[in-house]
Amino acid sequence: MSLAGTPVITFPHGIEKYDPKINIKGGGAGSGSKVFEYLLIPRSKGTFELPPLSYTVFDLKEGKYLTLRTEGYKIKATGGSGTVESIAEPAFVPGEDVKYLGQDIRFIRSDDLNLYEVPGPLVESKSYWLWYLYAFLAAAAVLVLRREHIRRNADLSGVRNRKAAKVARKRLSKASAYLTGDKPEMVHEELARALWGYLGDKLSIPLAELTREYCYSELRSKSVDEPIVTEIDNILTACEYSRYSPSGESESPAGLFKRTVDLIRKLENLLS
Numbered sequence: 001m002s003l004a005g006t007p008v009i010t011f012p013h014g015i016e017k018y019d020p021k022i023n024i025k026g027g028g029a030g031s032g033s034k035v036f037e038y039l040l041i042p043r044s045k046g047t048f049e050l051p052p053l054s055y056t057v058f059d060l061k062e063g064k065y066l067t068l069r070t071e072g073y074k075i076k077a078t079g080g081s082g083t084v085e086s087i088a089e090p091a092f093v094p095g096e097d098v099k100y101l102g103q104d105i106r107f108i109r110s111d112d113l114n115l116y117e118v119p120g121p122l123v124e125s126k127s128y129w130l131w132y133l134y135a136f137l138a139a140a141a142v143l144v145l146r147r148e149h150i151r152r153n154a155d156l157s158g159v160r161n162r163k164a165a166k167v168a169r170k171r172l173s174k175a176s177a178y179l180t181g182d183k184p185e186m187v188h189e190e191l192a193r194a195l196w197g198y199l200g201d202k203l204s205i206p207l208a209e210l211t212r213e214y215c216y217s218e219l220r221s222k223s224v225d226e227p228i229v230t231e232i233d234n235i236l237t238a239c240e241y242s243r244y245s246p247s248g249e250s251e252s253p254a255g256l257f258k259r260t261v262d263l264i265r266k267l268e269n270l271l272s
Protein backbone atom coordinates (compact mmCIF):
# COMPACT_ATOMS: atom_id res chain seq x y z
CA MET A 1 0.00 0.00 0.00
CA SER A 2 2.92 2.31 0.57
CA LEU A 3 3.52 2.36 -3.18
CA ALA A 4 0.09 3.79 -3.93
CA GLY A 5 0.48 7.39 -5.04
CA THR A 6 -1.45 10.46 -3.99
CA PRO A 7 -4.47 11.10 -6.21
CA VAL A 8 -4.39 14.19 -8.40
CA ILE A 9 -7.26 16.48 -7.36
CA THR A 10 -8.02 19.81 -8.98
CA PHE A 11 -9.56 22.07 -6.35
CA PRO A 12 -11.60 25.10 -7.44
CA HIS A 13 -10.40 28.66 -6.93
CA GLY A 14 -11.30 30.08 -3.55
CA ILE A 15 -10.47 26.96 -1.55
CA GLU A 16 -7.22 26.81 0.36
CA LYS A 17 -5.93 23.27 0.76
CA TYR A 18 -3.24 21.78 2.96
CA ASP A 19 -1.13 18.66 2.51
CA PRO A 20 -3.21 15.55 3.09
CA LYS A 21 -3.01 13.39 6.17
CA ILE A 22 -2.37 9.79 5.07
CA ASN A 23 -3.55 6.74 7.02
CA ILE A 24 -2.50 3.27 5.86
CA LYS A 25 -4.19 0.13 7.16
CA GLY A 26 -3.00 -3.32 6.15
CA GLY A 27 -5.41 -6.23 5.86
CA GLY A 28 -3.00 -8.96 4.82
CA ALA A 29 -1.04 -9.75 1.71
CA GLY A 30 -2.33 -7.74 -1.20
CA SER A 31 -5.11 -6.02 0.78
CA GLY A 32 -5.56 -2.97 2.96
CA SER A 33 -6.52 0.69 2.69
CA LYS A 34 -4.84 4.04 2.25
CA VAL A 35 -6.85 7.11 3.25
CA PHE A 36 -5.99 10.69 2.19
CA GLU A 37 -7.57 13.37 4.40
CA TYR A 38 -7.47 16.96 3.08
CA LEU A 39 -8.09 20.06 5.17
CA LEU A 40 -9.97 22.56 2.99
CA ILE A 41 -10.74 26.17 3.93
CA PRO A 42 -13.10 28.10 1.64
CA ARG A 43 -12.35 31.81 1.34
CA SER A 44 -15.88 32.88 0.38
CA LYS A 45 -19.44 31.79 0.78
CA GLY A 46 -20.97 29.78 -1.99
CA THR A 47 -21.00 26.42 -3.68
CA PHE A 48 -17.79 24.87 -4.98
CA GLU A 49 -17.67 21.98 -7.41
CA LEU A 50 -14.99 19.31 -7.36
CA PRO A 51 -14.49 17.60 -10.72
CA PRO A 52 -14.73 13.81 -11.01
CA LEU A 53 -11.65 11.96 -9.77
CA SER A 54 -9.84 9.07 -11.43
CA TYR A 55 -7.34 6.69 -9.87
CA THR A 56 -5.46 3.83 -11.55
CA VAL A 57 -4.73 0.58 -9.64
CA PHE A 58 -3.43 -2.86 -10.56
CA ASP A 59 -5.97 -5.69 -10.21
CA LEU A 60 -4.20 -8.81 -9.00
CA LYS A 61 -7.02 -11.10 -10.01
CA GLU A 62 -7.38 -9.68 -13.50
CA GLY A 63 -3.65 -9.09 -13.89
CA LYS A 64 -4.07 -5.65 -15.41
CA TYR A 65 -4.47 -1.98 -14.54
CA LEU A 66 -7.93 -0.59 -13.83
CA THR A 67 -8.99 3.05 -13.68
CA LEU A 68 -11.47 3.89 -10.95
CA ARG A 69 -13.63 6.98 -11.38
CA THR A 70 -15.93 8.94 -9.08
CA GLU A 71 -18.67 11.45 -9.68
CA GLY A 72 -18.18 15.15 -9.06
CA TYR A 73 -18.79 16.65 -5.63
CA LYS A 74 -20.40 19.89 -4.53
CA ILE A 75 -19.27 21.73 -1.41
CA LYS A 76 -21.45 24.44 0.07
CA ALA A 77 -19.74 27.05 2.27
CA THR A 78 -22.03 29.08 4.55
CA GLY A 79 -19.46 31.09 6.52
CA GLY A 80 -18.14 30.77 10.06
CA SER A 81 -20.48 30.44 13.05
CA GLY A 82 -18.04 30.09 15.91
CA THR A 83 -17.94 32.63 18.77
CA VAL A 84 -14.58 31.78 20.30
CA GLU A 85 -12.24 34.70 19.66
CA SER A 86 -9.15 32.49 19.61
CA ILE A 87 -10.43 30.71 16.50
CA ALA A 88 -9.64 32.88 13.52
CA GLU A 89 -12.19 32.68 10.76
CA PRO A 90 -11.03 32.91 7.15
CA ALA A 91 -11.56 36.18 5.36
CA PHE A 92 -14.34 35.93 2.81
CA VAL A 93 -13.87 37.53 -0.58
CA PRO A 94 -17.04 38.18 -2.58
CA GLY A 95 -17.88 37.20 -6.12
CA GLU A 96 -15.46 36.86 -9.03
CA ASP A 97 -12.46 38.16 -7.07
CA VAL A 98 -11.99 34.67 -5.71
CA LYS A 99 -10.97 33.46 -9.15
CA TYR A 100 -7.64 35.31 -9.03
CA LEU A 101 -6.88 34.85 -5.36
CA GLY A 102 -3.49 33.26 -4.88
CA GLN A 103 -2.35 34.22 -8.38
CA ASP A 104 -2.09 38.01 -8.23
CA ILE A 105 0.20 38.37 -5.19
CA ARG A 106 3.78 37.19 -5.09
CA PHE A 107 5.80 36.30 -2.04
CA ILE A 108 6.79 39.40 -0.06
CA ARG A 109 10.42 39.48 0.98
CA SER A 110 10.97 40.29 4.62
CA ASP A 111 14.76 40.72 4.59
CA ASP A 112 16.67 43.94 3.85
CA LEU A 113 16.53 45.12 0.27
CA ASN A 114 19.22 47.02 -1.62
CA LEU A 115 17.23 49.28 -3.89
CA TYR A 116 18.82 51.35 -6.63
CA GLU A 117 17.57 53.51 -9.44
CA VAL A 118 17.49 51.81 -12.81
CA PRO A 119 19.25 54.05 -15.36
CA GLY A 120 17.30 55.08 -18.41
CA PRO A 121 18.35 54.47 -22.02
CA LEU A 122 21.86 55.65 -22.90
CA VAL A 123 20.62 57.97 -25.64
CA GLU A 124 18.67 59.96 -23.04
CA SER A 125 21.77 60.86 -21.00
CA LYS A 126 23.61 64.16 -21.48
CA SER A 127 27.04 62.50 -21.43
CA TYR A 128 26.10 60.41 -24.48
CA TRP A 129 25.51 63.50 -26.62
CA LEU A 130 28.46 65.39 -25.08
CA TRP A 131 30.81 62.65 -26.27
CA TYR A 132 29.41 63.06 -29.77
CA LEU A 133 29.99 66.83 -29.53
CA TYR A 134 33.58 66.38 -28.29
CA ALA A 135 34.34 63.91 -31.07
CA PHE A 136 32.91 66.29 -33.69
CA LEU A 137 34.91 69.25 -32.38
CA ALA A 138 38.11 67.18 -32.22
CA ALA A 139 37.62 65.94 -35.79
CA ALA A 140 36.93 69.49 -37.00
CA ALA A 141 40.07 70.80 -35.27
CA VAL A 142 42.23 68.05 -36.79
CA LEU A 143 40.78 68.77 -40.24
CA VAL A 144 41.46 72.51 -39.96
CA LEU A 145 45.02 71.98 -38.73
CA ARG A 146 45.68 69.44 -41.46
CA ARG A 147 44.47 71.79 -44.18
CA GLU A 148 46.53 74.63 -42.77
CA HIS A 149 49.61 72.39 -42.70
CA ILE A 150 49.08 71.37 -46.32
CA ARG A 151 48.51 74.97 -47.37
CA ARG A 152 51.64 76.23 -45.64
CA ASN A 153 53.83 73.43 -47.00
CA ALA A 154 52.51 73.97 -50.52
CA ASP A 155 54.27 77.35 -50.52
CA LEU A 156 57.90 76.18 -50.73
CA SER A 157 59.30 79.68 -50.56
CA GLY A 158 57.21 80.33 -47.47
CA VAL A 159 58.51 77.13 -45.89
CA ARG A 160 62.11 78.17 -46.58
CA ASN A 161 61.40 81.61 -45.12
CA ARG A 162 59.95 80.21 -41.90
CA LYS A 163 62.74 77.68 -41.44
CA ALA A 164 65.62 80.01 -42.35
CA ALA A 165 66.50 80.89 -38.75
CA LYS A 166 66.23 77.25 -37.65
CA VAL A 167 68.60 76.06 -40.38
CA ALA A 168 71.01 78.90 -39.61
CA ARG A 169 71.07 77.97 -35.91
CA LYS A 170 72.06 74.41 -36.78
CA ARG A 171 74.98 75.65 -38.87
CA LEU A 172 76.03 78.08 -36.16
CA SER A 173 75.96 75.20 -33.66
CA LYS A 174 78.34 73.29 -35.91
CA ALA A 175 80.62 76.35 -36.11
CA SER A 176 80.54 76.61 -32.32
CA ALA A 177 81.63 72.98 -32.06
CA TYR A 178 84.61 73.70 -34.32
CA LEU A 179 85.39 76.77 -32.25
CA THR A 180 85.75 74.76 -29.05
CA GLY A 181 87.32 71.76 -30.78
CA ASP A 182 90.55 71.15 -32.59
CA LYS A 183 89.45 72.61 -35.98
CA PRO A 184 89.18 76.39 -35.53
CA GLU A 185 89.99 76.89 -39.22
CA MET A 186 86.58 75.38 -40.10
CA VAL A 187 84.70 78.07 -38.15
CA HIS A 188 84.84 80.61 -40.99
CA GLU A 189 83.54 78.10 -43.55
CA GLU A 190 80.50 77.23 -41.39
CA LEU A 191 79.84 80.90 -40.63
CA ALA A 192 79.79 81.68 -44.36
CA ARG A 193 77.42 78.75 -45.01
CA ALA A 194 75.11 79.86 -42.20
CA LEU A 195 74.93 83.46 -43.47
CA TRP A 196 74.57 82.59 -47.16
CA GLY A 197 71.96 79.92 -46.36
CA TYR A 198 69.97 82.30 -44.19
CA LEU A 199 69.93 85.03 -46.86
CA GLY A 200 68.90 82.59 -49.60
CA ASP A 201 66.07 81.07 -47.54
CA LYS A 202 64.80 84.31 -46.04
CA LEU A 203 64.82 86.21 -49.32
CA SER A 204 63.64 83.18 -51.39
CA ILE A 205 66.60 83.45 -53.77
CA PRO A 206 67.53 80.31 -55.74
CA LEU A 207 71.03 79.00 -55.13
CA ALA A 208 72.06 79.68 -58.75
CA GLU A 209 71.14 83.37 -58.37
CA LEU A 210 72.56 83.85 -54.88
CA THR A 211 75.09 86.72 -55.17
CA ARG A 212 76.05 89.63 -52.95
CA GLU A 213 74.56 92.24 -55.26
CA TYR A 214 71.23 90.39 -55.55
CA CYS A 215 71.01 89.90 -51.78
CA TYR A 216 71.85 93.52 -51.02
CA SER A 217 69.29 94.73 -53.56
CA GLU A 218 66.55 92.57 -52.00
CA LEU A 219 67.47 93.73 -48.50
CA ARG A 220 67.30 97.40 -49.50
CA SER A 221 63.89 96.79 -51.11
CA LYS A 222 62.72 95.53 -47.72
CA SER A 223 63.94 98.73 -46.01
CA VAL A 224 66.88 97.12 -44.25
CA ASP A 225 69.28 99.77 -42.92
CA GLU A 226 72.51 100.28 -44.82
CA PRO A 227 74.77 99.61 -41.78
CA ILE A 228 73.32 96.09 -41.59
CA VAL A 229 73.95 95.53 -45.31
CA THR A 230 77.53 96.73 -44.76
CA GLU A 231 77.96 94.36 -41.80
CA ILE A 232 76.82 91.43 -43.98
CA ASP A 233 79.40 92.35 -46.60
CA ASN A 234 82.17 92.71 -44.01
CA ILE A 235 81.46 89.30 -42.43
CA LEU A 236 81.32 87.52 -45.80
CA THR A 237 84.60 89.18 -46.82
CA ALA A 238 86.27 88.23 -43.51
CA CYS A 239 85.15 84.61 -43.88
CA GLU A 240 86.45 84.33 -47.43
CA TYR A 241 89.72 86.10 -46.59
CA SER A 242 90.41 83.84 -43.60
CA ARG A 243 89.72 80.72 -45.69
CA TYR A 244 92.27 81.65 -48.34
CA SER A 245 94.75 83.58 -46.21
CA PRO A 246 94.44 82.21 -42.67
CA SER A 247 97.82 83.57 -41.64
CA GLY A 248 96.77 87.17 -42.28
CA GLU A 249 93.45 87.19 -40.47
CA SER A 250 92.96 90.15 -38.19
CA GLU A 251 89.97 88.92 -36.18
CA SER A 252 89.67 85.85 -34.01
CA PRO A 253 87.16 83.10 -34.97
CA ALA A 254 85.29 83.71 -31.68
CA GLY A 255 84.80 87.40 -32.46
CA LEU A 256 83.59 86.69 -35.98
CA PHE A 257 81.22 84.02 -34.65
CA LYS A 258 79.63 86.50 -32.22
CA ARG A 259 79.19 89.13 -34.96
CA THR A 260 77.46 86.57 -37.22
CA VAL A 261 75.06 85.46 -34.46
CA ASP A 262 74.12 89.07 -33.68
CA LEU A 263 73.65 89.88 -37.37
CA ILE A 264 71.29 86.95 -38.04
CA ARG A 265 69.27 87.86 -34.93
CA LYS A 266 68.84 91.44 -36.20
CA LEU A 267 67.86 90.25 -39.69
CA GLU A 268 65.30 87.86 -38.21
CA ASN A 269 63.66 90.69 -36.30
CA LEU A 270 63.54 92.89 -39.40
CA LEU A 271 62.41 90.32 -41.98
CA SER A 272 59.93 88.26 -39.93
